[in-house]
Amino acid sequence: MNRLPAMLFVFVLLAGASAPAMAIEEPQFEIIHVTDAYEIRRYAPYIVAEVDVAGDMGSAGNRAFRILADYIFGNNAPGEKMQMTAPVVSNAPSVERDSYTYAFVMESRYSLDTLPAPVDPRIRIVRKPAQIVAARSYSGRWTQENFLQHEVSLVSALTIDGHPMRSEPFLARYDSPFTPWFLRRNEVLVELDWQPE
Secondary structure, three states, X not given: OOHHHHHHHXXXXXXXXXXXXXXXXXXXXXXXXXXXXXXXXXXXXXXXXXXXXXXXXXXXXXXXXXXXXXXXXXOEOOOOOOOOOOOEEEEOOXXXXXXXXXXXXXXXXXXXXXXOOEOXXXXXXXXXXXXXXXEEEEOOOOOHXXXXXXXXXXXXXXXXXXXXXXXXXXXXXXXXXXXXXHHOOEEEEEEEOOOOO
């Protein structure tokens, strides 16, 4: 007798997690090359708020998210509330790391001059220049094993195709922790020393 309400709850949860209304702003880019293993994008400049946090992947991510969310939700000099954007970007997951850098992308309506100043001194505001980036998308849980599988595939394909990398791979997460793991959009990203073909 209680199965219908439970099924309705699951349906609403899944529909809400994947609804177009949940779409939020992302950095602007154009796709300039596509293969079965990755796509290459030309990103326009954008601004991030970033913080370094000690700990493993899970604990560092939780603390970094709270610090950065606090900033965009009003803990800044004018007390201005900003919109959440995507993705949340971090270093590649690794058991060797004892700290991670996490970044929130800022809304495009802001410049370095108009962006609210963080109150928390741990937060840095950084302007990312235009760059060429290789991206491999995947779904699933935010685990080191899941990331590593797709990182290896991306790096191997780029090496075979002769596209040298300018940075270490990093992780981009586009969905909230409440999104079911099988609906999550994740990406391995790496900046390239791109030479047009």
